[in-house]
Amino acid sequence: MTPSDAQAQIQDLRRQLQSLLEAAHANERKLDRFDALERRLVAVSSMEELVNLLLVDCRADFGLDAAELWLLDPDGELSRALPSLPMVKAPQLLDNHGPLKDIFGAARTTRLIGPGHDEALLRKAFDPQATVRSAALLPLIRQGLLIGSLHFGANDPERYDAASGTKFLDRLSAIAAIAIESMLNRERLRRAGMTDGLTGVHNRRYFDHRSLIEFSQAVRHRYPLACLFLDIDHFKAINDGHGHPAGDEVLRQVGGLIQRSLRTGDLAARYGGEEFVVLLPRTDLAGAREVAERIRQMVQEAPFVMPEGGTVSATLSAGLAMLSSDATSFAELLSAADRALYEAKRAGRNRTIADTEGETA
Numbered sequence: 149m150t151p152s153d154a155q156a157q158i159q160d161l162r163r164q165l166q167s168l169l170e171a172a173h174a175n176e177r178k179l180d181r182f183d184a185l186e187r188r189l190v191a192v193s194s195m196e197e198l199v200n201l202l203l204v205d206c207r208a209d210f211g212l213d214a215a216e217l218w219l220l221d222p223d224g225e226l227s228r229a230l231p232s233l234p235m236v237k238a239p240q241l242l243d244n245h246g247p248l249k250d251i252f253g254a255a256r257t258t259r260l261i262g263p264g265h266d267e268a269l270l271r272k273a274f275d276p277q278a279t280v281r282s283a284a285l286l287p288l289i290r291q292g293l294l295i296g297s298l299h300f301g302a303n304d305p306e307r308y309d310a311a312s313g314t315k316f317l318d319r320l321s322a323i324a325a326i327a328i329e330s331m332l333n334r335e336r337l338r339r340a341g342m343t344d345g346l347t348g349v350h351n352r353r354y355f356d357h358r359s360l361i362e363f364s365q366a367v368r369h370r371y372p373l374a375c376l377f378l379d380i381d382h383f384k385a386i387n388d389g390h391g392h393p394a395g396d397e398v399l400r401q402v403g404g405l406i407q408r409s410l411r412t413g414d415l416a417a418r419y420g421g422e423e424f425v426v427l428l429p430r431t432d433l434a435g436a437r438e439v440a441e442r443i444r445q446m447v448q449e450a451p452f453v454m455p456e457g458g459t460v461s462a463t464l465s466a467g468l469a470m471l472s473s474d475a476t477s478f479a480e481l482l483s484a485a486d487r488a489l490y491e492a493k494r495a496g497r498n499r500t501i502a503d504t505e506g507e508t509a
C-alpha cells in the first residue's frame with residue numbers, strides 16, 4: 149500500500165465515521181423529540197389539547213406534511229361532544245370498523261407505506277388534497293381493541309419506507325392510545341356529572357351553576373334573558389295507566405324533543421321529576437313564546453312510541469318569564485316562570501302562559 153493509498157483509506161474511514169456520528173446525532177434528536185412528545189401526551193388535561201397535540205404539534209415537531217386521527221365512535225358519543233370543543237383540526241369519527249380493517253387487516257401493527265405501494269390506501273388515509281407520498285399508519289389499541297388510528301404523512305417519498313424500523317412509532321401509538329382512552333373516560337365522567345341519566349339533557353346541578361353565569365352576563369350586557377318551565381300534564385296518570393317504564397320513555401323523548409328545538413347557547417335541563425327548565429339568552433318575550441309554543445305543539449302532536457310497541461300521547465304546560473330590568477337575583481326569574489307555569493296548569497293545561505309581573509318586553 150502506497151502512502152497515498154493509506155491516506156485515501158484514512159479519508160474514507162473519516163467520512164464513514166462522520167456520517168455514523170451524524171446518524172447517531174439525528175437519532176438522538178429524534179429520541180429527544182419523541183421523549184418530549186410522550187411527556188406532553190401523558191400530561192394533557194383536555195380532549196382538545198390531546199387532539200391538537202397529535203394533529204397540529206406533532207406535525208410541526210416532526211416536520212410532517214399531513215396528520216390525521218381516526219377514532220371509532222359507534223354510538224355517536226364523540227360526535228355529540230367534539231363540535232363544542234375548540235380544535236384547529238378535528239379527528240375523523242368512524243361509526244364502524246370498516247375503514248380500520250381496510251388499513252390494518254387482522255395484523256393491527258404499524259404500517260409504513262412508501263411510494264408505489266398502496267397508493268389507494270394513502271388517498272383514503274389522508275385528506276385528498278394532501279400530496280402524501282409516504283406514510284406511517286399507526287393502530288391505536290386499548291385492551292386488545294382497535295379504537296382508532298393515527299396517520300403521519302410526508303410529501304417526501306423516502307420519509308417512510310416499508311423496510312424502516314417502527315420501534316419509536318409503536319411506542320408512540322401505544323402511549324397515544326392510553327392518552328386517548330383516559331381522556332375519553334374523563335370526558336365521560338365530566339359529562340355524567342352534568343347530565344341527567346334518563347333524558348340526556350343537563351341536570352339540575354349543572355343548571356344551577358350555568359344559570360348564575362347566564363344571569364350575570366345578561367345583566368352586565370343588558371340583553372334579554374327568557375326562562376321557561378315546562379311540565380308534562382297529568383304525568384302521574386301516564387305512569388299509572390301505562391306503567392313507570394312508559395313514563396320514563398315519555399320523559400326521555402320529551403327531553404330529546406326540547407333539546408332539538410333549541411339553538412346553540414340555549415340551555416335545557418331536567419329540573420325535577422317531569423319538569424324541565426329552559427334558559428334562552430338574547431331572546432325577547434315574543435321569541436321565547438314562539439319556542440315554548442313550538443315545543444308544546446310538538447309534544448301534543450307526538451305519538452310517543454314505546455320500545456315494546458304501542459304509543460302514548462302527552463301534553464305539557466309552559467310558564468314563561470323574562471328577566472326584569474330591576475331583578476337582583478336569578479331566583480326572581482325562576483319563581484316568575486314557576487308562577488306562570490302554575491297559571492298555565494290552573495287555566496286548563498296544554499298551554500303557554502307568560503308571567504306579566506316582571507315583563508319588560
Ligand SMILES: Nc1nc2c(ncn2[C@@H]2O[C@H](COP(=O)(O)OP(=O)(O)OP(=O)(O)O)[C@@H](O)[C@H]2O)c(=O)[nH]1
Nearest residue numbers: 379380381382383384385387392395396421422493
Ligand atoms: N316514570 C317516571 N315518573 C316520574 C319520574 N319522576 C317523577 N315522576 C312521577 O311524576 C308524577 C308527577 O305527578 P304530579 O306532580 O302529581 O303531577 P302531574 O300528574 O303531572 O299533574 P300536573 O303537573 O298537575 O299536570 C309523579 O307520579 C311522580 O312519581 C321519573 O323519572 N320517571
